[in-house]
Amino acid sequence: MTRSINEVRVVGLGKVGELVATLLADSGFSVTAYDARERSDLPFATKSLDVRDARALRDALTDADAVVSCLPFNLNLGVAEAAFEVGVHYFDLTEDVPTTNRVLELSAQNPSHVMAPQCGLAPGLIGIIGSSLTKKFTDIRSIELKVGALPRHPSGLLGYAFNWSSEGVVNEYLNDCEVLRSGHRQMVPAMTEHERVVIGGIELEASLTSGGLGTMCETYEGRAQRLDYKTMRYPGHFELMRFFFDELGLRERRELAGEILVNAKPPTNDDVVYLHAAVEGVQNGQLFRENYVRAYQPLDINGRSWRAISWTTAASAVAVVELVAEGRLPQSGFIKQEDIPFEALLSTKNGVRFAEEGKV
Template sequence: MDKIGVLGLGKVGSLVATLLSSKYEVEGMDQSEPDDAFPFKIIKGDVSKDETIRNFLKNKQAVVSCLPFFLNIKIAQTAADMGVHYFDLTEDVPTLHAIQKMSKDSKAVLAPQCGLAPGFIGILGAGLYSQFSEIRSVKLRVGALPLHPMGQLGYSFTWSAEGVINEYLNDAEVFHNSQRKMVSSLDDVESININGRQYEAFSTSGGLGTMCETLEGKVDMLNYKTMRYPGHRDAMKLILYDLQLKNDRKLAKEILNNALPLVDEDIVLVYAAVEGKIDGNLRRKEFSESYRRITLDGKDWRAISWTTACSISTVVDLVSEGKLKNKGFIKQEEIPLDMFLESDFGSMYKTYKDPK
């Protein structure tokens, strides 16, 4: 793998392409030309057109989609047809299932959900539960937030507004009392304290990726929740359900994008806890970390951008180096945590230093 295409050069895609360009020949495509200068070739194109995508993928061995979830099924199918390795950041469950189905006959890798959540949180969770002979519970939590919240929502769209609305409205898959089931997103609210600061966490769709399938019959409790500042969930319930904006996602996106400006200072919170038995003894293993923006080659990158970008770039790199399978579907929880953290890009998680 030496030539890689990156589709979508927004807050995350531009960094994905920047990271990968340090090792590979990268070409990026977006519907508009970015204002900043980047160390890779950029072309302008309509990514919704099949002919555009096919022409873009010629002479490339891999493509990374950093586009909204609703564009990914067609791109994945085109990549599979052309024998091009495919990677994306989607949190959308129907998109996941469609890509998983098409991967059965694929001669290339199809690896969706390679971002932060799903993505790194699944690799982290698996790294913890793999230490147990019996698993009782797996709890995974992630929050991408403004460092200094304002207003009742206390939020800023540091990534796709479509994705946030999608994960708030679609049902979430969990294991509860050893039963695999669907629960309503924005429900099952809990309070969580990280580094002395209080947050709320509630169910959202897609964060577990394929983990329910992987742990079928092996776990009593398994769930993923999104972390926000207290009060956010109630406000979103009002907006999406009481005001019925759940029936008009386009309008909901417009209202929220207009109300919540992008911020420069953000924070990403990652928490995982696994309970079960190790050597016959009941144990609990935990991971808790927070990440803030960093500077790479003189350019500042938000926490959500670099944590997401280094995750998907790592999966691409591991496939290229032959450390992961070279065809078919890749589950995030199949990727060894140690291998991930020792890789060129995944090591950014290990070497990160809190600015405080």
């Protein structure tokens, strides 16, 4: 099959970016990866790059078909604008709403190439799954989406480890959350609407956090009565986080908050990603609830063990690139994650991992 994408640039070689580049190379793409520091230990071409240098960034994308940005949320926009100017397909993993809004603006100005932000886990995979469940309903009462990336063997009262960007975690805990209530979009405070969740006998708690829905509120406004995204943690976590941010006065000192939290709860390789999507509504003339629940563990890829949060994020993003390359998704314009068919994603080389792993 002739692909529309062959040459791919990956920008950012953190734990997720390194695996994104690895999976793309394994899937037959020609990969060149860029990072701020030199890397010579990887099975694909690498170069150093200062992503804040707009000209150097544009030069790096010249002759590419696509770029996948695996940078922190505050650096993605520069890559998106460079991709727009050079004219290459753009993919990222961001949960940042202003970044996504700007990508949407760029796509509207010149929809000649694909602009597909939010290709990670949440937003990303969880929205694809939730949207797929709605197809079985003639009337949608609620869409409930939840993800928890946690240590399998937690210690301490917080029961957490920062296997993901501390800046991203702090933002999702503090930024207001877009939801649907009575069919209409509205903003509500994060770390509210607390509930108990049990997955495979493991008791968790869930509260509203920002960014996990991507563009879904706009898509489902007027179609679903209720829609929200919640983050799952071990019991007691959110009460302690509210104390940390509010009573210790760290709500307005986000950078310091992130430093303290990572120092207290550093990353661990022994993690688990819990995923819970549920839709309620009318199915075959009757009120019904459909659930999709998974618990993803670390996975061996090419003889190396990868954290659950790393491989689930990377595999979802690369599966979307595969679908565009194979012509199974639009070849231009803005792609919403909820418009990606879950069955199509599961049929890709990397998406099939989600069908094979994580059953509870």
